[in-house]
Amino acid sequence: MAEGGKHWAGIGEAGTLLGMKSLLLAYRLFGRTGFRILLLPVMTYFYLRRRQARQASRAYLRRVARQLPPEQRAGLTPFRHFWGFGEILLDKLLVWMGHIRPRDVIFETPAAFDEVDQGRSGGIIIVSHLGNTEVCSALAHQLPDIAVTMLVHTRHAEKFNRLMKQAHGHASISLMQVTEMSPATAMVLAERVEAGEYIVIAGDRTPVQGGGRTSTATFLGEEAEFPQGAFILASLLRCPLYLMFCLKQSGRYHLYLERFSRRLVLPRGQREAGLQRAVQAYADRLAAYCRKAPLQWFNFFPFWLADQHAAGPDKQDKP
Template sequence: MAKSTQHWSKIGETGSIIGMKILLSCYQLFGRNVFRLVLLPVIGYYFLSNKRARHASQDYLKKAKPLCPKQPKELTSFRHFWTFGELLLDKFLVWMGHIQPQDVAFHNQATMQHMEQRQKGGIIVVSHLGNTEICSALAHQMPNVKVTMLVYTQHAEKFNRMLKQANASANIRMMQVTDMSPATAMTLSERIEEGEFIVIAGDRTPVQSNARTTVVPFLQQPAPFPQGAFILANLLKCPVYLMFCLKQEAKYHIYIELFAEQLTAPRKARDQLLNNAVYDYAKRLEHYCLMQPLQWFNFYDFWHIEPLNSHTKLHKKGH
């Protein structure tokens, strides 16, 4: 892993909106094969020039390889970068409406029926595994379900501009936030009461330095995970779902799980509740991550633990 311990939110966006436009135009004009030809030098340059991201990828894959005995030769850092580039195109295709129903396979149908039949919404915890944008497919599979995605403002700006240009009428809302203020929490509560689902990533440490994290085992090494999604669920007293989307054999597979009907506990047991929730989430993320390890895209020192963080003790379930 790179020696730099810079927080992920301080790392500038890679690439420019012009570069993304060029790649998207190549696909629109010439198709996927030409897109791949143009993508090769782009990914090659990024791979060679971005030492921090390359070392982060290598460190992650080093941890994943012993747990993926069937595909160790495939787990190279360049393949990791290449997969990221290919899935970037798929993100745009989703928002342009080019992903057809036959391109997506939904698992856990009973859970989806549960979501659709409820009068109240909830929280969907996602990750940087696979293609999170595919969650917009929920709008097609369940037309009565509304979705709002919470995104970090700074890193979302360029990508959001591209999405709007690709499809200004995309049937999903984004809310850009850096912290969870009382006003934001109230807005989210109102949306959930109206049956809306709030999508939030659970595998990026908080932007605010005083925000809460829990250190849990991930790929057999201690890593800090945010409590934010579960604090919000505890506050709003709503159901929590997990969603993972993996590209397998040229098709997207969406896995939705009911994580908890409610995350509630007496005040004295609240910390234990949140720590256990983070632990359980990390185990599920690890499970799906090992199914398609090249599709987890956190190109920074994910396992770095801040020395002054008050939650640096490794949490084990039930402790």
């Protein structure tokens, strides 16, 4: 990333635990209508305060709009993007509180879910910041014999995770904090996959420590960096690799599971080329689902290389 631009993990948490508690209390007392009434000033405040996030939103919406027919471009505004993020935050909490149940989720690819259910070993599932990744916990309920662990950078959303734990005592049971993919971490994950567990990793955030392994891919028409970690891990563990996307459409969540590779092979001497192909294939699928729900990709950081080079210090983004 260009000097002066900020890595996503270095941006402070927005908001306070008290603010999020107030939103949750509004929902408990008055339902979603009360939540939305209180959400309006909250999101307006952050929309006005977070210049870098506004710029990142505009940059994304501009690129995705180019790939949509004219009739689908109306309403693609940064504030609606922010508003959708606020709504998703509530849904994330509701998932962990048990208020969004498996019957509220439409499993769009039953054959892929059956394949996971009938598999003898575990595997890796790549998710993204498109839609609501927490709904993938519905997978654990749909397939009770399948154990799922989500790798997260909880320090970046420490307040939100604290609130989830308060909302549901064992909410973090399937969360594993990972700031870097060390050999020790890889060994732990290998043991879990060997035991039949599925590891869930976000594929659209570069490594937390910075300077990690990434590949450049074309995403929505322009170059951006994507992490190689999930693909390297799948190759080392010789396990199945899946992509999962969860979109909110017509008030319900639609869960899509695709098998990316039964076994990802990175030939000796052509490893980087193989990783490049895998990362580009993932970027293409992510772009396809972004076109399905253009206001639901919540990555409010300079993502494309051109934006990173243009980014400068943003005093307004300090918590």
